[in-house]
Amino acid sequence: MTLSNLVRIAAVPAAFALVFVLVAAGDSAPVVAAATAQEEAAAPPDNPVEATEESVRSGLRVYGRFCRSCHGIRADGQGMTAPTGSRPANLIDDEWTHGDTDGDIFLVIRNGVPPAYDMDAWEGRITDEEIWHVVNFLRNMAERMAGR
Numbered sequence: 001m002t003l004s005n006l007v008r009i010a011a012v013p014a015a016f017a018l019v020f021v022l023v024a025a026g027d028s029a030p031v032v033a034a035a036t037a038q039e040e041a042a043a044p045p046d047n048p049v050e051a052t053e054e055s056v057r058s059g060l061r062v063y064g065r066f067c068r069s070c071h072g073i074r075a076d077g078q079g080m081t082a083p084t085g086s087r088p089a090n091l092i093d094d095e096w097t098h099g100d101t102d103g104d105i106f107l108v109i110r111n112g113v114p115p116a117y118d119m120d121a122w123e124g125r126i127t128d129e130e131i132w133h134v135v136n137f138l139r140n141m142a143e144r145m146a147g148r
């Protein structure tokens with residue numbers, strides 16, 4: 001098995017918890033390497049997009065278009081047209097139900113919140129880069145709202 005095959009297998013999203021990979025180390029006996037795909041998939045990525053004014057402005061545009069209806073004009077969770085019974089999160093307070101790092105927030109936006117998916121998965125509808133812009137926008141908004 002080639003290294004690139006290995007990399008591809010390791011990159012498959014975590015449909016199953018454990019991926020066992022056989023590595024033929026030259027002529028010696030095969031070494032069994034186990035990669036916990038679940039763990040890898042769950043490790044939140046670092047934010048690769050610097051929070052420049054331009055990024056924040058791009059995030060604002062995306063937010064206004066796709067998020068404001070539920071999360072509200074101030075991002076405080078008071079959107080006018082959230083589905084009945086759903087409770088959109090306040091995105092400018094310090095409470096994060098699904099993790100408080102930029103990477104955690106990125107993953108929630110990209111993957112949505114199961115099982116109801118009132119918070120939808122946005123993967124494929126907005127780009128990863130746009131999601132990072134939104135994260136930067138939300139951080140900036142939170143700071144401004146807190147008067148920092």
Ligand code: HEC
Binds near residue numbers: 062091105118119
């Ligand atoms: C149809 C309504 C709706 C839309 C549109 C929507 N959300 Fe949500 N969002 C929700 C709801 C409801 C929750 C709470 C989910 C839960 O925790 O059960 C949520 C949760 C979140 C969270 C997690 C907050 C936390 O406390 O961890 C983030 C981040 C978030 N939304 C960002 C966004 C962004 C960014 C967009 C636009 C791309 C967006 N949402 C669009 C309804 C929506």
